[in-house]
Amino acid sequence: MSPLAEMAAILISPEDRDAVLGDLAEAGAGGWSVLGSLLGLVLRQQMELWREWQPWVAGSMAFAGSLLLLCVSFGLSVDSRQLLRDEGEYGSVVCEALLMLAWAWTSGFMVVSLSGKTRWASCILCAIPCLSCVVRFHDASLPRVCVLLFLVPAVAGAVHAVRRARLSRRTALTLAVAMTALMAVWGGMYQRNWFFFVPAGWLVFHAERSNRPRQEISA
Amino acid sequence: MLGEFEYMLITVAAGLGENAYGAAIREEFDKGAGRKCSIGALYTTIERLERKGMLRTWMGEATAQRGGRAKRMVRVTPKGMHAAKEFYEAMMRVSRNASWAAGKPERAS
Numbered sequence: 314m315s316p317l318a319e320m321a322a323i324l325i326s327p328e329d330r331d332a333v334l335g336d337l338a339e340a341g342a343g344g345w346s347v348l349g350s351l352l353g354l355v356l357r358q359q360m361e362l363w364r365e366w367q368p369w370v371a372g373s374m375a376f377a378g379s380l381l382l383l384c385v386s387f388g389l390s391v392d393s394r395q396l397l398r399d400e401g402e403y404g405s406v407v408c409e410a411l412l413m414l415a416w417a418w419t420s421g422f423m424v425v426s427l428s429g430k431t432r433w434a435s436c437i438l439c440a441i442p443c444l445s446c447v448v449r450f451h452d453a454s455l456p457r458v459c460v461l462l463f464l465v466p467a468v469a470g471a472v473h474a475v476r477r478a479r480l481s482r483r484t485a486l487t488l489a490v491a492m493t494a495l496m497a498v499w500g501g502m503y504q505r506n507w508f509f510f511v512p513a514g515w516l517v518f519h520a521e522r523s524n525r526p527r528q529e530i531s532a
Numbered sequence: 533m534l535g536e537f538e539y540m541l542i543t544v545a546a547g548l549g550e551n552a553y554g555a556a557i558r559e560e561f562d563k564g565a566g567r568k569c570s571i572g573a574l575y576t577t578i579e580r581l582e583r584k585g586m587l588r589t590w591m592g593e594a595t596a597q598r599g600g601r602a603k604r605m606v607r608v609t610p611k612g613m614h615a616a617k618e619f620y621e622a623m624m625r626v627s628r629n630a631s632w633a634a635g636k637p638e639r640a641s
Contacts, residue, residue, distance in 0.1 A: 332591070333571055335601030336554035353572035361576050 315344060321351040329354075362430050371428040374511070375435035378420040380442045381505055382463035385413050390459035408499035415492045417463035419512035421470030426519055429475060439467075485520035489513040534619045540565060541577050542586065542616040546608045553592060553603040554578075578606060586612030 322330055333354060337347050362368055389409050395401035424435045443461060450457045480488075492513050496506060534542070544560045545552040554574060561569040581587040592603040608616070627633040 328591075329575060329604075331594075331601045332554055332604035333575060335594070335598035335603060336558065336571060338599040338601065339555040339595075339597055340558065350571040353570055354575055355572075357572040357576040358579075361580065 315348065318344075318347040318351060321348055321355065324355045325351065325358075359431075362428070365428075367428040368431040368434065371424045371431060371435050372438050374420065374427070375424045376438040376442065377508065378416075378424070378512070379439040379463075379467075381508055382413070382417055382420065382467070383442060383446050383460050384505070385409075385416065386462035387460045389413050389462060390455050394454065405499060408495050412492065412495050412499060413463055414466045415488065415495070416509045416512070417466040418470035418473075419488070419492070419516050420509070421467035421472075422474045423470075423512040423515045423519075425471040425474035427515070432471065432475075479523050480516065480520045482517075482520045482524050485516045489517050533622070534615050537573065538577055538581060538586075539616055539619045541574070542581065542608050542612050545587065545606045546613065546616070552606040552608075554606075555598075555603075557606065578604075581612065584611075585609060586615055 322334060325333060333351070337350060342350065389406070392401050392406045392409055396403060396406050424439075425432050428435070443464070446460050447457050450460060492509070540561065541557065544557050544564065548556055548560060554571070558569045558571075558574060561567075561574075578587060578589060582589055586609055588607045588609055589604050592605040594600050594602045624633075631637065
């Protein structure tokens with residue numbers, strides 16, 4: 314098998330790889346034919362994923378969520394700067410920071426737990442507004458990366474979902490209630506922030522579903 | 533209802549019985565349908581039919597001919613057989629008046 318075909322084989326899921334390469338060997342395929350077959354399979358498998366609704370919702374969530382979180386990160390940076398100048402309220406900034414962490418974490422978790430196999434597409438959809446914002450950002454008193462504060466907790470949430478780590482019902486519910494309470498305390502219960510009830514709700518739904526006995530799910 | 537390719541795959545797998553796996557299905561498909569079946573089309577359709585509960589697959593033995601790699605064995609489930617039978621009967625019903633099915637001389641419509 315050519316080095317290119319070996320690289321293409323890595324893109325195939327481990328459970329399929331043995332069977333597919335064995336079938337190609339048995340059919341006597343070699344060189345470019347193997348590479349073409351493997352790439353064709355990868356392409357078809359990716360296209361097959363997009364026949365479901367989950368990748369579309371995950372992609373939309375990644376795009377819209379990152380747009381909103383860019384604003385939240387910027388707001389937090391501005392408020393933190395004011396706090397350092399003794400102009401802001403300490404409690405309000407802490408609330409804002411905690412909310413940003415929770416929103417970003419739950420959004421990252423939702424995107425990957427909804428459609429883990431298309432996370433590369435969700436990453437691209439998240440990166441587009443981020444890059445565009447960083448390039449256009451002009452504020453001498455703040456570094457450009459201040460708008461990307463949300464990325465660390467978002468990636469942490471995504472990694473948690475990749476590892477298929479379960480959240481207990483109680484943890485999910487506590488997090489969702491805490492987010493709502495923080496929004497009420499901070500005064501952030503306005504239009505755009507309602508969007509973040511979606512990942513919070515998903516968190517509770519996901520915990521509920523993954524904690525249900527297996528037979529009950531299949532029924 | 534099944535798609536044409538799904539029906540053909542189930543039919544070929546059912547015909548192969550205990551020996552149904554990727555390479556054998558492709559070979560049978562080429563012989564029977566007279567057209568090539570790509571690895572991509574085969575495996576994505578197997579996965580889709582397995583999700584629908586019409587096929588069951590498991591990893592089988594490895595042979596030297598396959599470079600020591602295991603086969604993915606395929607078996608048609610009763611649900612798959614039922615769906616294929618329904619497809620076959622529907623095709624027979626809609627074809628009954630067609631010239632090529634009824635043995636009538638061909639006529640342009």
